[in-house]
Amino acid sequence: MALYRIITSNKNIFLEYNRFRKKIFSQLAPRDSESILYLLPWMISVNHESVPGYMDSIKHNFRVFNIETDHEIRNKEPMFKKYFNIQSAAPILTMTSNDLLIEGIYTIGSAGTISQTPSSDCDIWICINRADYDSASYAQFLKKVHRIQNWMDDNLKMPVHFFVSDIEDIRRCSFGDVDCESCGSTQKKVLKEEFYRTTILIAGKVPLWWASYDPHSPLTYDGVAEEFQSSPSVYYDLIDMGDLDFIDKEESFGAALWQLNKSLTHPLKSIIKMLLLKMFLESPEGDLLCHRFRSRILSQDRKPYDFVDPSIFTLIAVLDHTRNLDRDTYHLIMQCFYLRYEVKLYSRRITLREEKTLPLFKTYDLDRKTIYDLNRFTDWSYSAQVQFGKTIFMLLVQIYKDISELARNVAGDVAPQDLTILGRKLSSSLKKKPNKIPILLRPLDTHNLPSLTVRFCEGGWQIFPGNESETIICEKSDLTYCLAYLVWNGLYFPELIRMLPNRTFATMPEMITLSKKIKKTFGTYDVSSIEFQNFLQPEHTEKMLLVSNFAEDPDTRSLASLRILTLNNWGELYIHSFPRPGRVISFLENLSKNPYDIEKFYYSPRNSRHGDKILEETKRLVASYLKD
Structure with missing residues (x-):
């Protein structure tokens, strides 16, 4: 009874x-x-x-x-x-x-x-x-x-x-x-x-x-x-x-692997979960947060009950556990939590979120100046947001290294194919490779980009935000590369881009049209949309876009330059530039060894007076090496 x-x-x-x-x-x-x-x-x-x-x-x-x-x-x-x-x-x-x-x-x-x-x-x-x-x-x-x-x-x-x-x-x-x-x-x-x-x-x-x-x-x-x-x-x-009863160290390590993977698209969420997993590894076996939370809820013997939000309870537990970290790291973790929960303390509109979290952030000494600064995070300069994104990712890597040290020799219980998928997925996002379009790590889904300016300078192209000419987003001798970088990283919006006057044949309308073609062909980078099974297959090209005579003299009568953008099954976008068409032959020969079918797309500038002829020339060249 x-x-x-x-x-x-x-x-x-x-x-x-x-x-x-x-x-x-x-x-x-x-x-x-x-x-x-x-x-x-x-x-x-x-x-x-x-x-x-x-x-x-x-x-x-x-x-x-x-x-x-x-x-x-x-x-x-x-x-x-x-x-x-x-x-x-x-x-x-x-x-x-x-x-x-x-x-x-x-x-x-x-x-x-x-x-x-x-x-x-x-x-x-x-x-x-x-x-x-x-x-x-x-x-x-x-x-x-x-x-x-x-x-x-x-x-x-x-x-x-x-x-x-x-x-x-x-x-x-x-x-x-x-x-x-x-x-x-x-x-x-x-x-x-x-x-x-x-x-x-x-x-x-x-x-x-x-x-x-x-x-x-x-x-x-x-x-x-x-x-x-x-x-x-x-x-x-x-x-x-x-x-x-308890969580095996092997499983905490495996879960940390997948959180590191998710951090590529949701870094703020991943920091909380990886710190939680680190806490599990460092705590006595069986000392699980869910046990502590259940005790907190059920150890009340009279009404009115004082219930605590599980996210606040988790946050307090993680912050208490990480108090021994250096001050800068601890302060960064506090900022990550504040941004992740989308809190806006001391603002005109007070919601349930602010009511519940105000005592917490007061207790854990997040000062008013930092809070006001975080409240206007979406107004930070592009360079400040990019730097914050890099700092967050470095923190994630450090947490993962700490977890790896704690869980040394436990990776054997993680399925080999899981490790293969994760390794290749991380490689596709982070590893630098020749001709690969790099990925921009970001703390939130969007950056503050009021406008973009394209400038030709000393034989190369530069793109910078607004009038921040000292903050270079992308710099390359090839304008096609710069446009592909913007599109692939979700930074391109045609209504927010302008080009400074220059003496090249590049025009604003052609730049916008090519960018739309790149986006329609490849979309934007999203590692989470790549099927896991793709990473168990060898790396191979799935799509290619051939750009003929971009930014060339509109009176050019034949194929003068060729850029080939390729997307592989691991979600990596590459660009190969051939100032002289003759050099493309070895590239196409190597591509012909690919046993998989490749979707082919073509682009020729609309202002080219011989665009149709050049387009046909490009298609004949490709057909000599690659089947339709």
């Missing part, structure tokens, strides 16, 4: 805390949170032709556990019916003994925390007992979820990602299909730790792990699970997702 009282008390506190998290979510994303927290479980649990997810000739209806007793969803059903233009007065949400249960729907990550920003997405686990579903019903369920996903993609601002998860897989920490951003061998207990620490129960059962705690006496998960299994009718609203 005592154990029953403990479990029941913990469950009730968790549900109260869960309402606190839902309230944060609702304040940060009023419209989208309504659809995710209430409309989603309702849509999954009904099967009406007007509701997204409808399945004709469905074998079993699907129903989220206990949704029929959820008063909030019940009360909102008339509004949902009106939204989908359902005229019937009869309830749509019904239950039968033949329904297949969804055990629970849960968020994982930043949703409903102060680290949720307008650019955040929402990862959702839809948990079932796979053994209860035959192959036909499971296929129908996946199709239903996919249709709801499509509807949400079209109607919500926040990107939502669904992961249908088997409870048994979660118990075993088997997340090969749950975390789409990693290979399965490096994300096991790390992902489960994040789930227990950050989850919101949207609808369904309370995780048993959250109820398996007693601040006054030892309470083992196995003991609670045994009680749970022996009295299923008593603990019917709990779900056994398995315990989490």
Whole structure:
């Protein structure tokens, strides 16, 4: 009976805390949170032709556990019916003994925390007992979820990602299909730790792990699970997702590898997660942050409860753990956290984010001058933002080196193909190679570029921001290279570029037209969009753009110069310049040895009076060595 009282008390506190998290979510994303927290479980649990997810000739209806007793969803059903233009007065949400249960729907990550920003997405686990579903019903369920996903993609601002998860897989920490951003061998207990620490129960059962705690006496998960299994009718609203005792050093190292990989596109997020992994490696085995967080939430014996945001709790833990770092590094970490959470203290508009974080940043001595400076980060000069991006990446590399030292000789448990993929992915982003367009590391998605100026100077081309002529973004003898650099790094905007007068044949209209062609052919650099399997293949060219006679005399009658831009399967862009066409032959001969098909695109300046003739000449030259 005592154990029953403990479990029941913990469950009730968790549900109260869960309402606190839902309230944060609702304040940060009023419209989208309504659809995710209430409309989603309702849509999954009904099967009406007007509701997204409808399945004709469905074998079993699907129903989220206990949704029929959820008063909030019940009360909102008339509004949902009106939204989908359902005229019937009869309830749509019904239950039968033949329904297949969804055990629970849960968020994982930043949703409903102060680290949720307008650019955040929402990862959702839809948990079932796979053994209860035959192959036909499971296929129908996946199709239903996919249709709801499509509807949400079209109607919500926040990107939502669904992961249908088997409870048994979660118990075993088997997340090969749950975390789409990693290979399965490096994300096991790390992902489960994040789930227990950050989850919101949207609808369904309370995780048993959250109820398996007693601040006054030892309470083992196995003991609670045994009680749970022996009295299923008593603990019917709990779900056994398995315990989490410790995280292996091998896994922390593997997860750090993937965070370093993600840092190429999301450095601020990665710093927090890599510092967290470093803390796991340096802490005693079993001293997990999710355990500390659960203790913080459940060790309250009277209302009103004082709940803490999980992101703030994590941030405090990391900052306390890193206090022994030198002052400059510690100060940089504080700045990264401030920018990552998109906080703007002491500003005119005070939101929930500022209310929750003001005491924290006061406690950890982020001075007002730095705060005001960070508040206007988007107005920093281009050079200052670039330098800050380099500083952040150097910090990431140092954290990774520290983790590698702590996890020495543990890489053997990381799948060899994962290491191969990561190594090649990092190489494609960071390694300098002849003729390769380099990648600009940046702290945020965009840089402050009020305008770009193109200047011809002493036989070469320079591009600099606005009137900051001393801050060179790109400098090369070949203008095509400079334009490719801008496009590839997402710095090119035709309305924000100007060219200073010069004596060359390059013109502003041709420069804009070529830049558009480069962007249409190759897009902009995005290492996260490259399929993992590409990095298991040998490096080979997939696309090429041949630029004939760019910035040449418009009266030139034949092929005088050729630039060839190539994109390989690892997402690397190269440019090869041939001032004399004769030198291109050996390049094409080597390219012809490529056993893979190559997409070919061509560009000839519009102001060329013999452009069509030159274009045909270029195509004949290429056809002599490369098949269509």
